[in-house]
Amino acid sequence: MKDAVNFGKFQDPFVTAKGDTRAHVPLSDPQTLWFNTGTLCNIECENCYILSSPTNDALVYLTADEITDYLDQLEDRNWGVREIAFTGGEPYMNPEMNEMTRRCLERGYDVLVLTNAMMPMQRKKVKEGLLELNAAHPGKLTMRISVDHWSEELHDKERGKGSFGKTITGMEWLSENGFAMAVAGRTVWGETDADSRQGYADLYAKHGFDIDANNPGMTVLFPEMDETVEVPEITTDCWGILNKQPTDVMCSNSRMVVKHKGADAPSVIACTLLPYEKEFDMGRTLEEAEKSVQLNHPHCAKFCVLGGASCSA
Template identity: 55%
Template sequence: MSNLQILPETKFSDPHRTMKGEARAWIKYQGTKTLWFNTGTLCNIECLNCYIESSPTNDRLVYLSVDDVVPYLDELDVAGEHGIEIGFTGGEPFLAPDMVAIIEAVVSRGHTALVLTNAMKPLMRKRVQSSLKALQERYNEQMRFRVSLDHYSEELHNVERGRGAFASASIGLSWLAAEGFELDLAGRTVWGESEEVSRAGYAKLIKDHKLGIDPNDTTRLVLFPEMKGTDDPPEITNACWGILDKSPADQMCSNSRMIVKRKGAGKTSVVACTLIPYDERFELGNTLEESRQSVSLNHPYCATFCVLGGGSCSA
């Protein structure tokens, strides 16, 4: 019998071994901190580098309904997981017809809703505004809106999101702030600026727009590590935790899952991460109970965004 080890042909292809034959890092599930729902990949704009390729034509993940969401809230109850952060991403969540009703289903059970939005026209429709105001009267402290503002300058934000995007988002931002909604910002680090410079720039924008956000609070102003499909990060091994002085328990997939509904699938499924909704290797079943399993870090985003970048989509 040969002792020759057959190594994977490409990086990140084997869930157990790296291309060099080292033991790949994996993450044990520790319980739910954040349960994410992707409300659909359709978006009112198309960003230059959208992590999951959302656009006005991408419907690979279809809109979620209240009926899609409620069974997972029931599962949280059964598991004794109360007061959970429930995150919503897309696409643009406020394109989903049931979005406000879904938020109400979440907050009425005592959970907190974190809605990621571009704060543009879908949010600013009169029906949406009035419905959110009605919810605010009862559940304001349980709702947070994280607005994607890729750069504090109009010029660079529009490079990523298109002409007029900054002006449109500013209207939505100002409305959310003026109405007293809990508000956060999310920027990107693609511009090559130091964090100090970026936070100083956002500080001026926050002051000018009276947003009431502490620019030095990393949970209120989140600066996400940049990722591109052409990136070639190193593979993460078990030895990396000690080398990098990081813990598996701090990675997103140790405490969060995301619910998606694929076009034509007929039912929802659970995936390991908000950033990898299409890769079937990270699909963990149709229920939260099925999804409570370990996850191997065999995707470039695991390295670029989470382990090396220190990023997390949760608040």
């Protein structure tokens, strides 16, 4: 959906509202293949970009066999991917999550899991499976925990009362059992980057978490995706003006697999942020997903090109 504040913009995939050539991004160096395990989540955040909740199953659970099919395609297409990443919803709502992780690790991939580390992950059977996976594949599995703010007050404002404490409990278990951890936070709170990172550093020190608050790959602070804000369209001239390259943008090195409710098979999406936009659904196979991506959405400008964000490690 292109918001009214950007009326007239982001209409033609190839030409901007001013008649300039729209920028596009080739898939030049695929490094990460994302899987959205399903939009169901144990909580409902105040501003979830994908609208995850305990009732939203717009993206249904992927299965381990569907994951295997895409792992086979990776080899067939020689993509050179180093990392498989899982997001949701909450991935540990999916009953096959540990099996999907196992199949990726056994192929030699690094695996990144985005989780809130709350009750779905903390179930006994899930934890037993995680311990087995981490022991069998040391250094290959990273858990990126959603901690929207380093303070309990603001984190719970976004995620609901009591969520901060439950997440910290999950992180303590992960830390005590030797899991590699990272954190995903938000920049919506009006703090400077330095103040925000200091807050996270203090939180990590308090709990003994081995996470570097000043490493953007370990403490990832995402700009907010607000479609009520007017943003410029990105043209081919913008690369030089901004001193950036198409290779700086996430869709140059990643794709995401989703399964829409009612679909008989998964499909490949250009961007993790746009799972519902038909224009960014590239087809069912990785071969089809090798096409260039036209930067024809406000998120392309605000989040990726101007915000400089990347969901990958």
